[in-house]
Amino acid sequence: MTHSQETIGFVGVGLMGHGMARNLVEKGYPLTVIAHRNRAPVEDLLGRGATEAQSLEELASRSSIVFLCLTGSPEVEAAVAAMKPGLKRGSVIVDCSTSDPTSTARIAEDLAGIGVDFADAPLSRTPKEAWEGALDCMVGAKDEVFRRIEPVIGAWAGKIVHIGGIGDGHxxxxxxxxxxxxxxxxxxxxxxxxxxxxxxxxxxxxxxxxxxxxxxxxxxxxxxxxxxxxxxxxxxxxxxxxxxxxxxxxxxxxxxxxxxxxxxxxxxxxxxxxxxxxxxxxxxxxxxxxxxxxxxx
Missing domain, CATH: 1.10.1040.10 (N-(1-d-carboxylethyl)-l-norvaline Dehydrogenase; domain 2)
Known part of the structure; x- marks a missing residue:
């Protein structure tokens, strides 16, 4: 699969995620989003060309790369569990949350069993830089997974550092x-x-x-x-x-x-x-x- 063929799912279009998702859709990536408590960011993204999924399983089934921008590990674990039935072999989940590395390693091992890769790509800076596509991002991923996701992360990040293996980003x-x-x-x-x-x-x-x-x-x-x-x-x-x-x-x-x-x-x-x-x-x-x-x- 070439980078230009990636279809993107985004879970967590809050303070940081809204700007990140906006950059993805405006830079030409097919984007699927899902609503949580606040519909305003979702409506904005739909107006820019995104589509809305009614469930996390549906979002996963439409996506080759799924970005998560959630509060912490409990929310990440719950989202991954809900997406799991819809995940396609060969897809990648990228956790941009600030999560517990122990949880990250556990999720990655579980997803490997169904042929899905996991990467941690937490952020630095503020919602202003998210909107401008100028976030800092530190990535934990296998080398081949990093090469695949790096140009997509580049839609919303100005500085990307590959720290090491899974969990090292977190x-x-x-x-x-x-x-x-x-x-x-x-x-x-x-x-x-x-x-x-x-x-x-x-x-x-x-x-x-x-x-x-x-x-x-x-x-x-x-x-x-x-x-x-x-x-x-x-x-x-x-x-x-x-x-x-x-x-x-x-x-x-x-x-x-x-x-x-x-x-x-x-x-x-x-x-x-x-x-x-x-x-x-x-x-x-x-x-x-x-x-x-x-x-x-």
């Missing part, structure tokens, strides 16, 4: 998120301490911005604090908490002490326990929860 994604979520916890606590000792966020930012501690993540995070842009980084605290638990689990399995991981996890656990588990409780809002815990408005 392992690298967890390392990536450990660093980014660690930044979020550090920024949040630093901002609280800054306020407590009488240094305004604007003054704090004048020192950090443009210096060696500045980065793109810092800028989207601080847009909430400085500009009041509550949607500057649309990644939920609940998802962040899930991801850092996966990091801790991976470290436990590898017999690595989790001094920093557990400290970051506890920052997010506290925020979620205080009610920061809604669909619009985003990553930069962690600073609010840490501030309140320290008696700061």
């Amino acid at each position: 392992r690298m994604k967890l390392l990536n998120n450990f660093i980014s979520l660690g930044y979020a916890a550090l920024y949040s606590e630093a901002l609280s301490l800054s306020r407590k000792v009488g240094i305004a966020p604007e003054t704090f930012d004048k020192v950090i911005r443009g210096g060696r501690m500045d980065c793109g993540f810092y800028q989207t995070f601080m847009a909430c604090t400085l500009e009041g842009n509550r949607a500057s980084h649309k990644f939920t605290l609940a998802n962040a908490y899930k991801d850092i638990r996966y990091v801790e689990s991976m470290a436990n399995a590898a017999t690595v002490a989790t001094t920093m991981t557990s400290a970051v996890k506890n920052s997010f656990a506290s925020a979620v326990a205080q009610g920061g588990n809604g669909p619009e409780d985003y990553l930069p809002h962690l600073a609010d929860f840490i501030a309140r815990a320290n008696g700061i408005d």
